Amino acid sequence: MNELIIVGAGGLGREVLQYALDTFSSNSTIRIKGFLDDNVSELSNFHDKLAYEIIGNTDSYKVQEKDRFLLAVGNPNTRKMLVEKLEQRGAEFISLVHPKAYVSPSAKLGKGVIISPFATIATHSVLSDHVVLGFYAHVGHDAVIGSYGVLSPYAAVNGGTVLEELGFLGTHAVVTPNRKVGRDAQIAAGAIVYSDVPANRLALGNPAKFGPKLSALSSKSD
Numbered sequence: 755m756n757e758l759i760i761v762g763a764g765g766l767g768r769e770v771l772q773y774a775l776d777t778f779s780s781n782s783t784i785r786i787k788g789f790l791d792d793n794v795s796e797l798s799n800f801h802d803k804l805a806y807e808i809i810g811n812t813d814s815y816k817v818q819e820k821d822r823f824l825l826a827v828g829n830p831n832t833r834k835m836l837v838e839k840l841e842q843r844g845a846e847f848i849s850l851v852h853p854k855a856y857v858s859p860s861a862k863l864g865k866g867v868i869i870s871p872f873a874t875i876a877t878h879s880v881l882s883d884h885v886v887l888g889f890y891a892h893v894g895h896d897a898v899i900g901s902y903g904v905l906s907p908y909a910a911v912n913g914g915t916v917l918e919e920l921g922f923l924g925t926h927a928v929v930t931p932n933r934k935v936g937r938d939a940q941i942a943a944g945a946i947v948y949s950d951v952p953a954n955r956l957a958l959g960n961p962a963k964f965g966p967k968l969s970a971l972s973s974k975s976d
């Protein structure tokens with residue numbers, strides 16, 4: 755039996771724990787082992803006692819043959835760093851598609867993706883490796899989401915749009931059809947993007963204007 759480890763024990767980690775319970779509980783080939791987090795007391799301020807604990811940190815945890823990993827960290831650059839660090843030590847990331855998500859049969863999903871409840875993935879879209887979609891996030895037909903991309907709850911990438919590697923959409927952000935969002939760009943919560951977005955920029959407001967990235971997402975890992 756394989757053993758599931760959730761990387762990140764913050765809010766997203768606890769959400770992913772519940773998705774894993776919803777998705778794998780009747781599947782006898784995997785059981786949940788616990789969390790990895792570099793802050794060993796991450797769960798101690800949380801008011802409920804969880805049935806699962808932090809079993810190590812991402813620098814020193816010794817990967818076991820039967821371990822399988824889910825990445826539950828919300829900052830795309832931190833996601834990339836953690837995947838590279840853990841894969842070097844033999845970690846194998848798996849995907850989780852919540853049973854209440856809709857995934858078109860013609861969509862292509864890479865490895866290590868997490869698809870939350872009520873997310874929708876339309877026809878012939880592509881999700882690259884280690885993409886995460888939050889509650890009700892939407893990927894339109896023929897859209898492409900690059901590696902480590904994060905769509906927060908209710909964010910939408912419309913049909914034909916390409917979000918390059920490390921893209922981030924805050925909650926209720928929208929990118930209109932057939933746009934190109936450059937590498938490592940951030941679309942702020944509630945922003946509506948009607949044009950291409952340059953790489954490494956923050957898009958803010960409606961209609962979105964582009965500027966330098968602000969602090970929150972550069973430092974925050976969840």
Ligand SMILES: CC(C)(COP(=O)(O)OP(=O)(O)OC[C@H]1O[C@@H](n2cnc3c(N)ncnc32)[C@H](O)[C@@H]1OP(=O)(O)O)[C@@H](O)C(=O)NCCC(=O)NCCS
Pocket residue numbers: 828906907923924925941942943944945958959968969970971
């Ligand atoms: C854009 C963002 C990254 C900025 O965060 P920050 O660096 O902490 O910036 P601050 O909150 O200090 O705000 C700086 C200024 O930008 C404005 N601002 C912040 N976020 C904004 C947004 N989404 N839309 C419009 N204006 C915004 C603030 O009002 C403030 O304006 P002021 O200087 O005139 O007072 C952040 O607000 C955001 O949208 N994050 C996405 C969060 C999200 O959806 N997470 C999903 C987790 S489930």
